[in-house]
Amino acid sequence: MGRAHEVRKASMAATAAKKTKIYSYYGKEIYQAAKSGGPDPDANLSLRAIINKAKKDQVPGHVIDNAINRVKNGATDNYEELQFEGFGPNGSTLIVKCLTDNVNRTISQVRPAFTKAHSKLGAEGSVSYLYNVQAVIQFKGLNEEETLDALIEGDVDAKDLETLEDGSIRITGEPTDYNAIKLAIQAKLPNVDFDVDEIQTVPTETVELEGEDMTLFERLMNLLNDCEDVDQVYHNVSNYNDGEEE
Structure with missing residues (x-):
């Protein structure tokens, strides 16, 4: 008990x-x-x-x-976007995104997290080239032909358009076309409720970790998630449970 x-x-x-x-x-x-x-x-x-x-x-x-x-009420706080790129155990990579009003504080949080997990930070661009950044919009209410018409009428190019098993339409595009894709769909379907509506950072290749490697990676993720200024962590470990299910 x-x-x-x-x-x-x-x-x-x-x-x-x-x-x-x-x-x-x-x-x-x-x-x-x-x-x-x-x-x-x-x-x-x-x-x-x-x-x-x-x-x-x-x-x-x-x-x-x-x-x-x-x-x-006239608040004057300024937040700055920071991105850290690093290497975890056995081929794992991470991109850590922060929105902070104190850069030095953020660095003092993120760097020790990597050190304590026997991992290391990399230089800018050392990891990000292994990831694709894309706009992903998913919704129901139109078929593929109607969606394509909406994008054409909105003068928007999409990288990919597919119908999922549940009938949802999933559009993938350039991050710069994120708002344009949404507006094009909303013009055709004013009351649309987007199931997915975000800019995603997706690894081009993934790895699986076991044993001590997974233990170290889990430690790193826990330490990063405990950092006040860390907002998003993207990684390439396919068998890590991000704990979305509660």
């Missing part, structure tokens, strides 16, 4: 920490979008998009409102 309670307690703590991380991420993203394009979602498409994504991820309304109100 005691052991089960402790396991449950640890699981709940991990879930709470993950939620806090998500709320912090969206808080910064919403603040940046509102500061850059104005705090009115009806007039700021980027802000509206990130708010919609936040709601899908079950971010509480007060987190969204607080981020927007900070801009309305």
Whole structure:
């Protein structure tokens, strides 16, 4: 009974920490979008998009409102995007993305995480060339022909268009075409609810880790996820459980 309670307690703590991380991420993203394009979602498409994504991820309304109100109240915080590239055990690679208001603090968090997991940071470009960055839009409500017509009418080129087993349409395009693809679909399907709506960083090749290599990689991921300023970690380890299922 005691052991089960402790396991449950640890699981709940991990879930709470993950939620806090998500709320912090969206808080910064919403603040940046509102500061850059104005705090009115009806007039700021980027802000509206990130708010919609936040709601899908079950971010509480007060987190969204607080981020927007900070801009309305004249907050002057500036966040800077940082990307770290590194090498884990046995051919594993990672891209760590941060949005921070203190670069030195972020570096002091990320560098020790790699060191403690017997991994190492690489120079800019040392890992990113092994990944593809792409816009991915997935939704239901149109067939392939109708979707293609929508993209043509919107003067948008897509890299790939496919129908999934559940009938969803999945569009892959250049990151620079992200908003244009969405607007083209919305023009054809005004009430569309995007199931996937994001810029993805995807490895061109993957590796599988076992034994001590996996233990070290898990340690690295846990340390990075504990870093306040780390928002996203992309990697090429196909058999690592990112813990999405709770």
